[in-house]
Amino acid sequence: MSSIAEKRSVGAVLWEYLTTVDHKKIAHLYLFGGGFFFLLGGIEALLIRIQLLKPQFGFMSEETFNEMFTMHGTTMIFLAAMPLLFALMNAVVPLQIGARDVAFPFLNSLGFWLFFFGGVFLNLAWIFGDAPDAGWTSYASLSLFSEGHGIDYYTLGLQISGFGTLISGINFLVTIINMRAPGMTFMRMPMLTWTTFIASSLILFAFPPLTASIFFLMFDRLFTTNFFDVTAGGNTIIWEHFFWIFGHPEVYILILPSFGIFSEIISTFSRKRLFGYSSMVFATILIGFLGFMVWAHHMFTTGLGNVANAIFAVATMAIAVPTGIKIFNWLLTMWGGSIKITVPMLYALGFIPSFVIGGVTGVMQGIAPLDYQLHDTYFIVAHFHYVIVGGVVFALLAGAHFYWPKMFGTMLSERLGYITFVLFFIGFHLTFFIQHFLGLWGMPRRVATFLSGQGLDMGNFISSIGAFMMGIAIVIMLVNIVITTVKNQKVGNDPWEDGRTMEWALESPPVYYNFKQTPFVRGIDTYWIEKMEGNKGLTPAEPLDDIHMPNNTIMPVIISLGLFIAAFGMMYNPMNQVGDGKPWAIPVLIIGLCITFGTMLIRSIKDDHGYHIPKEELMNDKHKGGIAS
Amino acid sequence: MKKWILFIFIFFSALITTGCGKPFLSTLQPAGEVAEKQYNLFLLSFSVMAIVILVVVTIYVIVLVRFRRKKGDENKIPKQVAGSHKLEVIWTAIPILIIIGLSIPTVYLTFYFGDVKGMERVDEQGDPKHLVVNVRANLYWWEFEYPDLGIITSQDLVVPTGERIYFNLKASDVKHSFWVPSIGGKMDTNTDNLNTFYLEFDPEKSDEAGNIFYGKCAELCGPSHAYMDFKVKAISRDEFDRWVLAMQKNEEPELASELAVKGKQLFEENDQFSCISCHATTARDDRPEATRLGPNLADFGNRTRVAGYLEFTKENIKNWIQHPEEYKPGNLMYEKADFTDEELEALAEYLMSLKVQE
Numbered sequence: 001m002s003s004i005a006e007k008r009s010v011g012a013v014l015w016e017y018l019t020t021v022d023h024k025k026i027a028h029l030y031l032f033g034g035g036f037f038f039l040l041g042g043i044e045a046l047l048i049r050i051q052l053l054k055p056q057f058g059f060m061s062e063e064t065f066n067e068m069f070t071m072h073g074t075t076m077i078f079l080a081a082m083p084l085l086f087a088l089m090n091a092v093v094p095l096q097i098g099a100r101d102v103a104f105p106f107l108n109s110l111g112f113w114l115f116f117f118g119g120v121f122l123n124l125a126w127i128f129g130d131a132p133d134a135g136w137t138s139y140a141s142l143s144l145f146s147e148g149h150g151i152d153y154y155t156l157g158l159q160i161s162g163f164g165t166l167i168s169g170i171n172f173l174v175t176i177i178n179m180r181a182p183g184m185t186f187m188r189m190p191m192l193t194w195t196t197f198i199a200s201s202l203i204l205f206a207f208p209p210l211t212a213s214i215f216f217l218m219f220d221r222l223f224t225t226n227f228f229d230v231t232a233g234g235n236t237i238i239w240e241h242f243f244w245i246f247g248h249p250e251v252y253i254l255i256l257p258s259f260g261i262f263s264e265i266i267s268t269f270s271r272k273r274l275f276g277y278s279s280m281v282f283a284t285i286l287i288g289f290l291g292f293m294v295w296a297h298h299m300f301t302t303g304l305g306n307v308a309n310a311i312f313a314v315a316t317m318a319i320a321v322p323t324g325i326k327i328f329n330w331l332l333t334m335w336g337g338s339i340k341i342t343v344p345m346l347y348a349l350g351f352i353p354s355f356v357i358g359g360v361t362g363v364m365q366g367i368a369p370l371d372y373q374l375h376d377t378y379f380i381v382a383h384f385h386y387v388i389v390g391g392v393v394f395a396l397l398a399g400a401h402f403y404w405p406k407m408f409g410t411m412l413s414e415r416l417g418y419i420t421f422v423l424f425f426i427g428f429h430l431t432f433f434i435q436h437f438l439g440l441w442g443m444p445r446r447v448a449t450f451l452s453g454q455g456l457d458m459g460n461f462i463s464s465i466g467a468f469m470m471g472i473a474i475v476i477m478l479v480n481i482v483i484t485t486v487k488n489q490k491v492g493n494d495p496w497e498d499g500r501t502m503e504w505a506l507e508s509p510p511v512y513y514n515f516k517q518t519p520f521v522r523g524i525d526t527y528w529i530e531k532m533e534g535n536k537g538l539t540p541a542e543p544l545d546d547i548h549m550p551n552n553t554i555m556p557v558i559i560s561l562g563l564f565i566a567a568f569g570m571m572y573n574p575m576n577q578v579g580d581g582k583p584w585a586i587p588v589l590i591i592g593l594c595i596t597f598g599t600m601l602i603r604s605i606k607d608d609h610g611y612h613i614p615k616e617e618l619m620n621d622k623h624k625g626g627i628a629s
Numbered sequence: 630m631k632k633w634i635l636f637i638f639i640f641f642s643a644l645i646t647t648g649c650g651k652p653f654l655s656t657l658q659p660a661g662e663v664a665e666k667q668y669n670l671f672l673l674s675f676s677v678m679a680i681v682i683l684v685v686v687t688i689y690v691i692v693l694v695r696f697r698r699k700k701g702d703e704n705k706i707p708k709q710v711a712g713s714h715k716l717e718v719i720w721t722a723i724p725i726l727i728i729i730g731l732s733i734p735t736v737y738l739t740f741y742f743g744d745v746k747g748m749e750r751v752d753e754q755g756d757p758k759h760l761v762v763n764v765r766a767n768l769y770w771w772e773f774e775y776p777d778l779g780i781i782t783s784q785d786l787v788v789p790t791g792e793r794i795y796f797n798l799k800a801s802d803v804k805h806s807f808w809v810p811s812i813g814g815k816m817d818t819n820t821d822n823l824n825t826f827y828l829e830f831d832p833e834k835s836d837e838a839g840n841i842f843y844g845k846c847a848e849l850c851g852p853s854h855a856y857m858d859f860k861v862k863a864i865s866r867d868e869f870d871r872w873v874l875a876m877q878k879n880e881e882p883e884l885a886s887e888l889a890v891k892g893k894q895l896f897e898e899n900d901q902f903s904c905i906s907c908h909a910t911t912a913r914d915d916r917p918e919a920t921r922l923g924p925n926l927a928d929f930g931n932r933t934r935v936a937g938y939l940e941f942t943k944e945n946i947k948n949w950i951q952h953p954e955e956y957k958p959g960n961l962m963y964e965k966a967d968f969t970d971e972e973l974e975a976l977a978e979y980l981m982s983l984k985v986q987e
Contacts, residue, residue: 139849142849303819324721328720329712339692339697363731364678368738368739369738370814441810444808444845455649
């Protein structure tokens, strides 16, 4: 049990979180930040489904509807799914590889605050009147045509949060390459670590094209350049290529860590090691690689020509092979196991059939000549919600339940968890299954309403009902979180009893330096090996010694805040397309950038060597830090 | 569990074949060669995928039934199996074979649908063999130009059944996408370049669907994206030729009533707007397309819809003229007009009398 029971003031806690560089606390920040945006995106989804409850409902104006689904998509992808995955990665990956923190704790904090300020900036669009309205894809001809500052919130907000994502991605790459404990070879890494590694390398290659294209779009709108202005010799198809060269890998950035989470859960609750570990690793790498080869399947109807369409069609279908390998490996992991049905496992079990449906409709859309019919209809809406909700969101919910004890030291109620799962699962299929048919019956996506007499009424009605079930499920989950937090019943190291990887050898939550002594890794599923040999903890790889720790710092917040301020100056600069330039804009831009770069300069000049926890203090510390002794 | 799955499968198979969709809109009730082939491709891939799902679900159910942790087995540690090369090879090889199988029709049909060489084919006299239509998408209306026939129409595309029709597609403001679901897959209208493809309307299926097909804009283009519908009248070649002749006459029909004459005057000259400066009322419009700012209104009296989606009634025409922003927000005509009721009546009367044939 934790010995720290001292009460701290709210201000002190707040300051702790603002300045923290501890990966476990940053995980909390990502969880709350991402969770907040997830709720926001969810409310937007419900409003969308209310509008489509019946033909020509008129619940909101067409303009508002366009803003609603644009913000729903943008929020869910950039501000909810990715940060929530980062929350779980931050919480777990350093523990899984036996590290005391990520490679660059300062950058870890900076990554979070950039994401957070970018997200807040984007959502301020609601308050100041013009939300982006050109879809999360923001195709250039429409986004240049869009009135008001909506698209500027999109370009500036995503650039700021995009920096954060890129920084976090690089951080995880370096962490996983450099910080593994002795004996933790690449082929002994847990699947979540592997998938984080691959997803991070996808971030490294996918985000620069997005940044570049958003930069172009921003300059077109704010500084009257002509990258995408056809009348002035620009080209809008280039935007589509740029966007999807980012956009396709992006969905793998989301789904690969989700695969990782499910791999951990399935093998834990089947009490078996992952079946075909090396082929799982290989499949992950292959999916990541192929993910960059298929972007033009989003553009089959753009008119790229027969050769391009045929090549991209076949390449797209090829991704089904490594994905299939994964599905069968999960099934075979369970085969012969001792399956315990817990809430995380339920999500994993719900995930397999849901994701298979999403996968096969993906193959169908990969068939270019068939995609001419399916593209931009509700069929595609159904497809990507099957993979993103059925894959990523299920993984996030499963992961939240699974790692909650490791993150907060308490167990979410299993009973409420079951209710959440059942409602969410049924609601999900109710919402999206029928949408395949709506698309086939001729309903285009992104329509603000539909007319009666076209055979679309019933399907839309069913879909909206389902959405509300999902909404209720999430509310129950929130209740669950509140109850659990209030009860505050602390649990031990390995609350699921079948933990396999190193994080379960540590306290829940782990002490701030994670491992008192760096552990020694003797094979896949380190903790499982020790448990099977009757050991209570991990084997140390080094004698007890001083631990070097980084200092907390407020600088990441200030750096991010500077960019946040500069973005307003950028948006209202006198050259902007909307024509409402403000005299204060340029000074604000300069002040903002000065804050950011000035803080970076101070950080560079002022050496911060961190501090050491002396050996004596560690010896007296009651915390075990994962080591059996 | 298995029974359930079978039930669901049968239920949805029934949904597909009978369909809640409408014959003038649904891709599942194809009424032309392109849509037919795409539908067959759909059925083929769907069947293959159904088998895949069945295999996965079968293993899944067996696993769940056989390997759940039972009472008394709480401490049992199952055998830690690392993997199986044989199995890995099987579930790598079979999907590869399936995908190679699916690739064949995929590649074949990609090139088949993409073959627009017929567009330039001519007969012995040097006349084009096939009908070509230039589609120009605008916020939020469609222009259909028949370059070889010298006529232009808007919103209602008129085509002969039983032959291939080639389309040149482009957009004049933002990107749109041209889609007639029950006739064939869509193609984007880009602002950058001309896209080309073809469609064919089946005579019998067209009759069954009432000779009117619904067309849609499939690419988000602004607030009124949902209202950017158009209609396709698919008629026999003879009827089509008669329509073309009537359109080519290039003169407005005799106006029968006093009211219509007054409407014509208002149309050409009124205090608020100059309708005629954007809207031509005859099908031969020689102005360059950049100056054709509004839909061509020749044969307006025979339109199936007002503003592309409202029922064709005098009341709707009047409402549309007076408050376009309410019906198509973001449209480029004007936000609202201030016509008196008599003026609206006269304008509507005039527009409804614009018919090239009865």
